Amino acid sequence: MAKNISVKTIKERARETKVIREADVIVVGGGPGGIGAAVSAARNGADTVLIERYGYLGGMGTGGLVTIIPLLTDYTGKQQIIGLTQEWIDRLIARNAVDFPPEEHWGSIDKELVRYYFQRSFFMTRLDRVSYAAIIDAEISKYILNEMVEEAGVKVYCHAWGTEPIMEGNHCKGVIIESKSGRQAILGKVVIDSTGDGDLFPYAGIEYEDNIPPNFRIANLALCFWVDGVDLKKANEYRQKNPHQFMELSRKAFESGAFGGYFTSNLPDQDSIVWFHNRYANKSQVDVEELTRVEFEGRKKMMKTYDFFKKNMPGFEKSFIVLSAPQLGTRSSRRMVGEYKLTQKDLSDNQPFEDTIAIFPDLDRGQESLNHPNMYIPYRCLLPKNVDNMLVACRAFSSDEHVQEWFNLIPHCIAFGEAAGTASALALKAGVGIKQVDIKALQKQLSKQGVPLPDVTKKVDYKYTGPALTTPPFGAH
Numbered sequence: 001m002a003k004n005i006s007v008k009t010i011k012e013r014a015r016e017t018k019v020i021r022e023a024d025v026i027v028v029g030g031g032p033g034g035i036g037a038a039v040s041a042a043r044n045g046a047d048t049v050l051i052e053r054y055g056y057l058g059g060m061g062t063g064g065l066v067t068i069i070p071l072l073t074d075y076t077g078k079q080q081i082i083g084l085t086q087e088w089i090d091r092l093i094a095r096n097a098v099d100f101p102p103e104e105h106w107g108s109i110d111k112e113l114v115r116y117y118f119q120r121s122f123f124m125t126r127l128d129r130v131s132y133a134a135i136i137d138a139e140i141s142k143y144i145l146n147e148m149v150e151e152a153g154v155k156v157y158c159h160a161w162g163t164e165p166i167m168e169g170n171h172c173k174g175v176i177i178e179s180k181s182g183r184q185a186i187l188g189k190v191v192i193d194s195t196g197d198g199d200l201f202p203y204a205g206i207e208y209e210d211n212i213p214p215n216f217r218i219a220n221l222a223l224c225f226w227v228d229g230v231d232l233k234k235a236n237e238y239r240q241k242n243p244h245q246f247m248e249l250s251r252k253a254f255e256s257g258a259f260g261g262y263f264t265s266n267l268p269d270q271d272s273i274v275w276f277h278n279r280y281a282n283k284s285q286v287d288v289e290e291l292t293r294v295e296f297e298g299r300k301k302m303m304k305t306y307d308f309f310k311k312n313m314p315g316f317e318k319s320f321i322v323l324s325a326p327q328l329g330t331r332s333s334r335r336m337v338g339e340y341k342l343t344q345k346d347l348s349d350n351q352p353f354e355d356t357i358a359i360f361p362d363l364d365r366g367q368e369s370l371n372h373p374n375m376y377i378p379y380r381c382l383l384p385k386n387v388d389n390m391l392v393a394c395r396a397f398s399s400d401e402h403v404q405e406w407f408n409l410i411p412h413c414i415a416f417g418e419a420a421g422t423a424s425a426l427a428l429k430a431g432v433g434i435k436q437v438d439i440k441a442l443q444k445q446l447s448k449q450g451v452p453l454p455d456v457t458k459k460v461d462y463k464y465t466g467p468a469l470t471t472p473p474f475g476a477h
């Protein structure tokens with residue numbers, strides 16, 4: 001029998017595990033969802049612990065080198081995602097570490113403006129309009145996110161894996177963490193899974209799905225990397241003057257097993273850096289052998305790409321690989337089947353739920369997005385069915401693969417976190433379970449925190465009457 005398909009098991013010995021901390025709220029995973037959850041829970045008065053497996057916060061938004069915060073406005077130019085996402089951007093503005101179209105341009109259909117922003121970053125245009133998307137500095141963001149959790153009074157454990165929920169029936173009493181300090185326990189009243197991958201689901205008995213059709217964007221892992229020392233002026237001139245040769249070179253790059261395209265950073269003083277955001281089809285986002293395979297394949301492809309560009313692409317003669325992502329890029333994996341599962345039908349229903357906790361602009365589905373400009377997110381899609389004190393605040397929220405394809409993004413996960421953290425703190429204050437939290441009080445508090453919410457008593461009656469689209473949908477993050 002091959003070594004890797006062994007069905008052998010062993011019995012581990014029972015052991016005493018030291019309890020190192022007790023808290024009101026434990027958040028596992030310090031990515032966008034975890035930041036939103038931890039900061040909101042702590043700001044609302046909960047004693048909060050955040051557990052992160054790496055030495056920095058931000059998840060894909062920093063360590064994955066996915067430094068684009070898109071889709072903040074709807075197609076009319078109205079900002080629909082504000083809250084902690086905007087606070088992160090505001091703090092970056094203060095350090096001149098972010099690029100985005102100014103407010104007066106959001107929603108503009110002026111062709112010159114749209115062309116200008118499209119060239120800057122195609123995330124800054126959607127549906128023939130200027131869209132509010134922010135390109136952020138990864139390193140400054142790591143610092144800023146530390147600042148935000150520190151100021152909120154969150155107790156953070158870095159370099160610690162949340163490995164197992166401590167279950168008593170359908171109640172989670174805390175989390176086992178593993179680190180250089182060994183195996184330790186943290187006890188809590190509410191536990192929030194913000195691992196992105198739903199790492200606690202299998203052990204908490206939380207129902208989940210992990211099927212992703214292979215043709216979906218979210219079915220791909222990534223190993224992003226940055227190349228510095230590029231003469232972008234020369235590269236851009238070549239591209240503009242020789243579009244056919246450029247296309248031919250990109251085609252040859254693909255044929256040779258390299259990537260053919262790159263993004264520019266646009267950030268101040270980063271005009272010699274380009275980003276490669278790649279895709280690797282894979283069988284699983286949580287299988288250790290698959291993750292290892294993609295790390296190795298990714299590094300080979302990175303070298304091929306670098307060699308090809310340096311040898312063939314004008315402007316890349318003096319370039320060098322400055323950074324590869326410290327963590328693999330994961331767009332989706334386990335998805336909870338929670339108290340409410342958002343489906344493709346909800347995308348087109350366009351109606352607020354009574355327990356709406358966020359509004360997400362729908363800008364990626366072409367003409368369909370003009371007819372259904374916003375999607376409403378119910379609190380129940382953060383709640384597991386059969387565990388009474390856990391929430392899910394990350395891309396593992398309860399949805400089908402279609403909703404996940406559009407709304408797994410950074411600002412969206414921050415919004416899940418903001419709702420989950422706030423709800424946890426309010427429930428604890430009121431002495432009730434998270435499933436019994438007063439929804440109106442939660443919505444009131446979220447509004448106070450700058451989260452736009454609809455009037456849930458009114459039906460949205462919407463008909464788009466503007467011009468038809470001239471460009472196809474993107475869906476390329």
Ligand SMILES: Cc1cc2nc3c(=O)[nH]c(=O)nc-3n(C[C@H](O)[C@H](O)[C@H](O)COP(=O)(O)OP(=O)(O)OC[C@H]3O[C@@H](n4cnc5c(N)ncnc54)[C@H](O)[C@@H]3O)c2cc1C
Pocket residue numbers: 028029030031032033034051052053054057058059060061064066067068069070160161162163194195196197199221222224277278328329330331332393394395396408409410411413477
């Ligand atoms: C190549 C690529 C391009 C993308 N492009 C965009 C884009 O342009 N804009 C956009 O908004 N989104 C984009 N996305 C999607 C987006 O980055 C993610 O969906 C988003 O970051 C999800 O946030 P999250 O908090 O759910 O998970 P993550 O960002 O994955 O964060 C999870 C955090 O939990 C930690 N963690 C995981 N497991 C454990 C554990 N067991 N114990 C302790 N800590 C743990 C991780 O280290 C990480 O910090 C892209 C993704 C990829 C891969």
